[in-house]
Amino acid sequence: MKLPGFNTFLVPVNNSEAGRRAKRYAIALAKQCGAKVILFHAHGLISGRISPDGREQIIRKNLEEMGKIFAIFVDGCREAGVEFEIVVEQGATADAIITAASDHACDMIIMGTKGNASARKILGSLTDTVSKQSSVPVVVVGEECECSNSCGSSCLHKWRFAPAANLQHAC
Secondary structure, three states: OOOOOOOEEEEEOOOOHHHHHHHHHHHHHHHHHOOEEEEEEEEOOOOOOOOHHHHHHHHHHHHHHHHHHHHHHHHHHHHHOOOEEEEEEEOOHHHHHHHHHHHOOOOEEEEEOOOOHHHHHHHOOHHHHHHHHOOOOEEEEOOOOOOOOOOOHHHHHHHOOOOOOOOOOOO
16 A cells, blocks of 8 residues: 655664664555665765775775675565665765755655663764754654564554564564
8 A cells, every 4th residue: 555645764774773673663664655765874974084095994894794784674675575775875974864865855764763861861862863953754763562573462552553574584
């Protein structure tokens, strides 16, 4: 079922549990809406003090590590039958996420949060920054239920729709 107004979701990809929760939510919602998922990663700016060869090595190592993480996200999309695209940019993470959402005409940004409210109040967080500065709605995925792969009845109650089935190995 295609829902009007929900065609493309941007999902920032990193190697965190919060990112994996956001992935599971985004895939399930995209499957229900018939939307496409943009799997996005921004690797930060590298100091000008590092030689061009050194910067190249840092970027290459980062992309190799991210390739393994992207593979998990891609497997989840394929398993659920959700169209996806991988986008990697360089820049300050919050700015890059906001720009990518605009450049790819995303209807929504779906991000996870670590849930450490006291630290966020003092330091701020990437999710807070993106949600405050983005013109695109930002869905923040918090803690999940106790089931191991987010497909139990508690998730159905919390999310108001059934997460995509059979994503166990992609979680």
